[in-house]
Amino acid sequence: MKIILANRYLYPDESATSRMTSSLAFTLARRGFSVQGLTSRQFHDNRDRRLSSREMANGIAIHRLATSGFGRNRLWGRALDYITFHFSAVLWVLRNVEAGDVCVVCTDPPLLSVTLSLPLKLKRARMVNWLHDLFPEVALELSVVRKGWAGRVALAMRDWSLRGALCNVAPIDQMARYLERRRIPKGSLAVVHHWSDGAAIQPIPRNQNRLRRDWGLDDAFVVGYSGNFGRAHEFDTILAAAARLKHRDDIRFLLIGGGHKRAAVEAEIRAQGLDNIVLKPLQPRELLAESLGVADVHLVSLLPPLEPFVIPSKFYGILAAGRPTLFIGDPNGEIGDILERHDCGHAVAIGDSETLAGHILHLRESPERVIELSANARRLFEIDYTEDRGCSAWTKLLSRFLPSATAGAILSQAEAVAPINERSRP
Incomplete structure (x- = not known):
């Protein structure tokens, strides 16, 4: 057989x-x-x-x-x-x-x-x-x-x-x-x-991450998105949050990947003059741990009507990398529930860019809280995923x-x- x-x-x-x-x-x-x-x-x-x-x-x-x-x-x-x-x-x-x-x-x-x-x-x-x-x-x-x-x-x-x-x-x-x-x-x-592969993807300290240096993000608080820019994902809330925070030179948004919505996202970034957003292509497997480790906190989005039908696989890599997640979608859905129960991030509703920006600002000013959420994320990964x-x-x-x-x-x-x-x- x-x-x-x-x-x-x-x-x-x-x-x-x-x-x-x-x-x-x-x-x-x-x-x-x-x-x-x-x-x-x-x-x-x-x-x-x-x-x-x-x-x-x-x-x-x-x-x-x-x-x-x-x-x-x-x-x-x-x-x-x-x-x-x-x-x-x-x-x-x-x-x-x-x-x-x-x-x-x-x-x-x-x-x-x-x-x-x-x-x-x-x-x-x-x-x-x-x-x-x-x-x-x-x-x-x-x-x-x-x-x-x-x-x-x-x-x-x-x-x-x-x-x-x-x-x-x-x-x-x-x-x-x-x-x-x-x-x-x-x-x-x-x-x-x-x-996810917890042996290949492990938490990398900020000061040891080569990509942070190569991409000029050494001193910034980095909010990352890594993966497919697909039809199931929502980016307007992310871009609106970036617009709210464009005056903060110490905060950068890093979007890595490609897909159906990538061109539209790039066009909106140019239209709004969002110089606080850095765009990078999908990274090879051998750099996955480093690329996920560049961000201090990661973004995951999913349109609420798709909640029972799709689970964003990027979430498991984020947990393996030991990073908190900010989820944009249904706060009562699968990922929102996991984040709340295991204290490894926050969920906000589609369109609520004010709350999303607020979470980012709070984490930027609370490094101890970021460390706590990061440890919870990796611990959850090692137990369940x-x-x-x-x-x-x-x-x-x-x-x-x-x-x-x-x-x-x-x-x-x-x-x-x-x-x-x-x-x-x-």
Whole structure:
């Protein structure tokens, strides 16, 4: 029996879902599973680069499918990339999957579980869905798909594919509860939180961070945003807070990354003359700890209607870096609740730039409080969101599908098998 992880991007791509899925694949291989990856030949941020069709990496065989390569800049191009991946994935499954295999199907491209459900059944293989995000809900809330018959059909088909799966793994409790309300069988739902690499991302003192020096931020109090400038995120509140604080020479905003809204954010910065904002491109993996460590406090944003459907993965890297979070979104949502319960940041509502600026000013004037929040953030990470904990939960889940002797041997290899946070057992 082999484990196949299907996601449009895998190692060496640096997108959020690629890092998460690759982390799980490599860990499962180290723990004795036979693991393969099913992905595309593309990089998420560079449509001109192509990877080889097959590669062995860290004990897993990565199969890269031929797809179109229009990239993410236009919806029609992205749609064609999705469609060609779906088509190639079906052909690959029919040719290569064997009876008893387990396919962990991710949510990039959207609705991949719908496409692969029947081919996997035909091959007498089993499907486990890893719901990084929920589609079509995200597309419906962002008006990428209209809330008419097409949306209803997409929802019905997605729900059908989840009901036929062995297990559906959500990253947050809110998502699992939402799926219960959609009559996905409670026994098929599990919650395994996302994680980050706490060995690679560790707190770096300000005076030891090379990027702070290189970027001329040595003496400033830095408010950072790192990651995707996507449709699910909100930047007007951040820019308004920066405008309120533009007179403060000792406070700088640092925005790192790219994506759909990056150009609009840059245009607004120029229009308002926000010289207190520094823009940098997405940094390579080997600089991730330093780039996250540049900021004294990090910004995370999420549009409130998307709360049950998306969890910003950047949050776990911020916790690993030992930095407080200022969350712009629903203060009563998943991240807002975590920040309040564990005292590692603050949440403000969309549009409340005055409160956001107030929190920044308070932290600028209270270095002891920043140290306290930072320590709480890293402590929370080490308790709940380490790579070992998340992968151990997956090890336990997938071991159920192995012969008992093999499962016992694999579980014994896990250094510390964390109890899976499940709604119930499938």
